[in-house]
Amino acid sequence: MKYVRWFDEIGKDDISSVGGKAANLGEMVNAGFPVPPGFAITIDAFEEFLESAKKRGKKAHIARIISKVDPKDTRELEKVSILVRDIVESTPVPEHIEEEIVRAYEKFCNHVGYENIPVAVRSSATAEDVPDASFAGQQDTYLWIRGKDSVVRHVVKCWSSLYTPRAIAYRATKGFDHYEVSIAVVVQKMVNSRSSGVMFTLNPANGDVSQIVIESSWGLGEAIVSGEVTPDRFAVDKVMEEIVERTVSPKTRWCVFREDGGVVYQDVPEEMQQKPSLDDHEVKELARIGKKIEEHYSIPMDIEWAIDRDFEFPESIFILQCRPETVWSKRKKEPVIKAKSGFDLIMSRATTTIKLKKS
Amino acid sequence: MSGFPDPLEVETPDEMEGWKEMYPPHYIFSEERAEWERRQFWYLDKIHAPDPMYPFDLIFHEAWQIALAQLNTRVFCIPPAQGVAQRILGCYFYICAVEPPSEETIQKKAELFQKRAFYVFENYEKENLYEKWEKRFRELGEEVKKIEVPDLPTFEPDERVFPEPRGYFTSYDLMEAYSKLIDSIYKAWQYHFQYLNLSYLAYLSFADVVRKLFPAISESTIGKMVAGADVVMFRPQEELAKLARLAISLGDRVKDILRSDRSPEEKIEELSKFPEGREWLRDFEDAKDPWFYVSCGSGWFHYEGSWINTLTVPFEYLKDYIETIEAGGSVERDIDEIHKKREEIVKEYRNLIKNEDDRNAFDQAYDYVRRIYSYAENHLFWVEHWFHTIVFEKMREFGRLFVRYGMLNNTDDVFLFNRFEIPMIIEDLVTSWALGENVPPRAEYWKGIAEKRKKILEAARNWNPPPALGTVPEEVAEPFTVMLWGITQEKVTEWIKGVTYRPEDVTEIKGFAASSGVIEGKARVIRFLDEITQVQEGEILVCPNTNPSWAPVFMKIKAAVTDIGGLTSHAAIVCREYGLPSVTGTGVATQVIKTGDIIRVDGDSGTVTIVKRSEG
Missing domain, CATH: 3.30.1490.20 (ATP-grasp fold, A domain)
Structure with missing residues (x-):
């Protein structure tokens, strides 16, 4: 061969x-x-x-x-x-x-x-x-x-x-x-995708490395990549392995296979639109795998995944590909807090006030 | 204008006429201070006073108003922080974080703060400051226990005359006993803050660091990193677990008595009849002081009761515990395991920090908070539970004396008078006693006031006070305001909305995401601990807030929702430990949710949804 x-x-x-x-x-x-x-x-x-x-x-x-x-x-x-x-x-x-x-x-x-x-x-x-x-x-x-x-x-x-x-x-x-x-x-x-999406082993919104953020939608991942839908969003705390954020968006379009090959965009059946495209077990299992992938590569990763409707959880979860996260990995060379003693830290807290906006 | 009412313009119902006379004059909003009072932001302190305030019970608040502020402004001098001022409006308790002082004062305070606060941080462990504190505090409590509230003798006994006449007699003893009690309360509350402001500060400083490193981290996770496991707060529960185990080891007779439906008194009577029973009772008596001096409520109010005088509560738990053990369950907390878990969590977060300077800062801040934070966890039992229980018991001795001489109708009516009024009753009583036979005191006057005040408090319970008054501030610097009452922009915005809401229209409420998980189930609304036996297996507990004496109920429920308390509140800590979803600090849960409603608790987002209202 x-x-x-x-x-x-x-x-x-x-x-x-x-x-x-x-x-x-x-x-x-x-x-x-x-x-x-x-x-x-x-x-x-x-x-x-x-x-x-x-x-x-x-x-x-x-x-x-x-x-x-x-x-x-x-x-x-x-x-x-x-x-x-x-x-x-x-x-x-x-x-x-x-x-x-x-x-x-x-x-x-x-x-x-x-x-x-x-x-x-x-x-x-x-x-x-x-x-x-x-x-x-x-x-x-x-x-x-x-x-x-x-x-x-x-x-x-x-x-x-x-x-x-x-x-x-x-x-x-x-x-x-x-x-x-x-x-x-x-x-x-081919994964017979019930749901699919991407997963970042850091929070892409703020670079928080203690979180895994999963974006998910019905059907094939193409729907997210092409921007056809606003995906559901889940944030998982890496250490606690708990879901700390859950935003379910109305998913009106999905991308599915045609029997004769290729894919097609369709309207999502109404009763599915408001439903979360992942359940909690799936979110946590994905995050667990994400954490391991990150450990394997020793850098924050950007991962594509899918849930196969032909398999039972957890065998239904598939990783399609992964690549290093590029945006935050390039930054963050500078310390966030800088060299500060416990004294400095307490002092700065003790002299800080919380500003409230007048409404 | 902020959208909150002018404190001087709020009208109270006519049935509450007379409420102002129940409290010291400096607690009432007045024209004299109107300009200053309107400029501050006052909010209903549901943490410490969810219900109309009994005049005597205000004493702890009077004491903390002075003690908390004094630490901030005169002792450790937290630079921009002043005190937390209090007012009563229509029997409800309002507080406000006083605006920061002048720039010049802030500078001066900063110097003193450095010198003094850091002395404490550096020496807290080295000098065993906590141990010294606890020793002194417990001595104070023991002194209060020893205060004698004497009965009035027809004639002073011979021993007070021979060999040398004593000079002062029972009338003075009674007045002195009361003064001593009051002085001790003020002293205890000065001790209460000895290290509390600083331990909150250390917590906030650590939380700042963690949030900078992990911008999206949840407050409950920070709480988990900091929380101690071997804190005094859990001791009453642990003592019960031990007593349950002992009962089982002593054989069926002890166990069966404790599991029976008899009253605590009957159970004790039965147990005293045979050797194993007496052995159990010995351990039971040993555990009682101090561990049963735990309030059935928050500790702030006489009507909540404590285990020591409400034995049905610990006995009910004992029954549950024995049944749990018999069914193969565990009733103990594995402290080593909890410690290990906490250490792992901290280590894992620490490993996520790639920059060395950042990691050092994390270590430093963590070191400070770990050193002193247990104070925040431990003082609560000793002051709010143990000491307050002693005080209420002592006050009841005065109450019983007043009832004996016809000054009041019921023992607990003594709490209907503020701490400045009681000396008048004492004086009236001892005057009549001293004057001799058949000299009437003004007993009907005092009884009349007591009756009138009961009606006022009843009317106040049916009145809905505004959640906040005055002007929203531009900044808040006072560490307690931030830490304990969780005053944030979002909170203030929620309150502004809350001014006009109607409970029955609400379908979703927001609070702190205190313990993760999502669960749906039947709500059980409990306002006081004596209702706790109503809680059924698998229900969701909805209550004002919880405290150590509620702990055993967490084994029964599947989630908890509270009106008050942040992420380090008792309910939050216990739910995280038991893995139950929890939303705390909703402000309105007990008003909005009714027992039997089907609710969904989302401990990840801090949302409680009313899925289905119960019938009727």
């Missing part, structure tokens, strides 16, 4: 081979976090696909086309992207690579125990998920993909997503070499 590596075979040191996203998923699986099972298709597969015997030198050719583009010229970018993606997507996948992907998918179906299991196919770039050059969302993600042919087709789409206008412009501006970049792909069991 050269082109396919299962999550439990990889870790954070494998970015150069499976990309950031897959390496991180492997890291989480091996640390014991509940990540939906899956596998990565290595960079080698992509490289060999483009450098295959018949079309030798295709990657260099593409790089040449792109390198001439002015990243500020959006129309030109668009044109070049379509051209290049077309070249990629019309390239047949070498048989031995396709075979290995299909075999992995079938093994996966057998293992989980049902045919044509829906999966998410996501790109996993080598420069992605790096704190200071966040590529997140720059490559494509395909949800609810079923069947071996469709999986292979979307793997190719992920490969070609290395050449979206945004990705091209980004590399040009940042000075990354178009020839050097490569891409791996993640194929992961």
Whole structure:
């Protein structure tokens, strides 16, 4: 197995081979976090696909086309992207690579125990998920993909997503070499999300590191990310492991799967709109996992999660991905209180008055 | 204008006519001081006085008004803090944190504060200041117990004449006994504040640090980091647990008597009939003083009673405890476990602080508060419970004397007179005694006043006093105001809303998120401890506030809501320990909620929702 590596075979040191996203998923699986099972298709597969015997030198050719583009010229970018993606997507996948992907998918179906299991196919770039050059969302993600042919087709789409206008412009501006970049792909069991959202292992509103803040909404996480809904918000005290804040918002829209693949936005049934999208047990369990993830990485983290409606709590909780929190982690080098003795502290309290606004 | 009534313009119902004469003149709002009084912000002190004030019971307030302020302004000199002034309006008790002094005075006070307050912080442990305090305080209480309230003899006995006539006799003894009692109360309340202002300050200073480091931390968590486990407050409950265990170990006969439905007196009588019973009674007697000198209420009012004179309360708990133990439950608090848990919590928060200077500041502030905070927890038992119980018992000796000589109809009528009036009754009585046979005192006059005042208090109970008066201040500096009464911007805003509310229209009330968790259930509104036996398993307790003598009921309930008290209040502490949701300091829970209502207590957000009103 050269082109396919299962999550439990990889870790954070494998970015150069499976990309950031897959390496991180492997890291989480091996640390014991509940990540939906899956596998990565290595960079080698992509490289060999483009450098295959018949079309030798295709990657260099593409790089040449792109390198001439002015990243500020959006129309030109668009044109070049379509051209290049077309070249990629019309390239047949070498048989031995396709075979290995299909075999992995079938093994996966057998293992989980049902045919044509829906999966998410996501790109996993080598420069992605790096704190200071966040590529997140720059490559494509395909949800609810079923069947071996469709999986292979979307793997190719992920490969070609290395050449979206945004990705091209980004590399040009940042000075990354178009020839050097490569891409791996993640194929992961789809979570049948009843609820999903994000979790920060600090309070993003004020940087309080003693709190975990969870944002949650019905259906797929896409609804939150795209700003379609105001999520429910829960704050959990990390030390006391107690819910200290609970804000339930009316959630009018949700994002759900279509049976034939892909996702669709719909109105949330009225009786569900005002209901909290997580119960207390789920909030606390998520926070507990969040705390462990933070401990594992030793820095505040930003975590995507989902609750699978096909499983019983706590097996229903899945971690989809995580990355270092960037906003507050950069600050906070300065002391908040500074060097002060107990004497100073009491003195400052004793001389302080509480101001009240006149109404 | 603030939206609060002018204190001089508030009208009281006609049936309350005469209420002003019940209290000392300096407690009444008057034209003479109107300019100053209107400028202050007065609020109804529901912590210390949820009900109309009995004239004698005001004495503790008279004493703390002086003692608290004196510490702030003249002794430890907390720079911008002055005292907390008091007034009575229509039998209800109002307080106000006096505005800060001049800038010049603040400067002078700052120097003295540094010198004096830090002496205490530095030496509190080294010099065993708490132990010295407790020793002196208990000696004072013992002296009060020893005060003799003599009966009036037909003739002084021979011993007072031979070998040398004593010179002063029973009339003087009676007057002296009363003076001594009053003096001791004032002295006790001066002791009460000896370290209290400073321990509150240390708490607030630590809370400042924690909130800067963890801006979203809850007050209840700060309380948990600071709270002691082996505090005196829990002792009465622990003594009962011990007595319950002892009863079980002594065999079925002792146990069954205690579990029976007989009265406490009958139970004691039965137990004294056999050796094991007598053994149990010996331990029981040993535990009584001081641990049964715990008030059945807050300790502030004579009518609340204490365990020592309301034995049904501890005996009811004993019964519950024995049943709990028999059912395999535990009635003890695991102090080591509680300590360990607290240490872990502090350690975990500390580990979250990445900057070394910040961590040092945290350590320093924590060190100060841990050193002195137990004072805030422990003094409460000794002063408000133990000492007040002694005082009320002693006053009842005077009451019984007055009844014996026809001056009053009932023993407890003595509490219908303020502390300046009692000497007049004593003087009237001893004058009549000294003058000789058949010389009438003005007994009907005193009885008449007592009857009239009962009616006034009754009328006052049916009157709804405004929650606040006067002008909202620009700043509050007084540590008690912040710590104990929790005066904040939000509170003031809530009160302004509260001026016009009607209890039956309210469906949601707000308070402190004192102990986390959310639960729905049937409310049981309890105003006094003697109603506590009404509480059924699994109900939600709604009460003005709780105190150590309520502790055993927490094993029965599934949540608690109080009118008064912040995050370090008794209810908050006990609920956190038992893992029950609690919302404290709602201000109005006992007015808004009725027994039988289905309510939802959200101890995370500090909200209580009335889900369904009970029928009728």
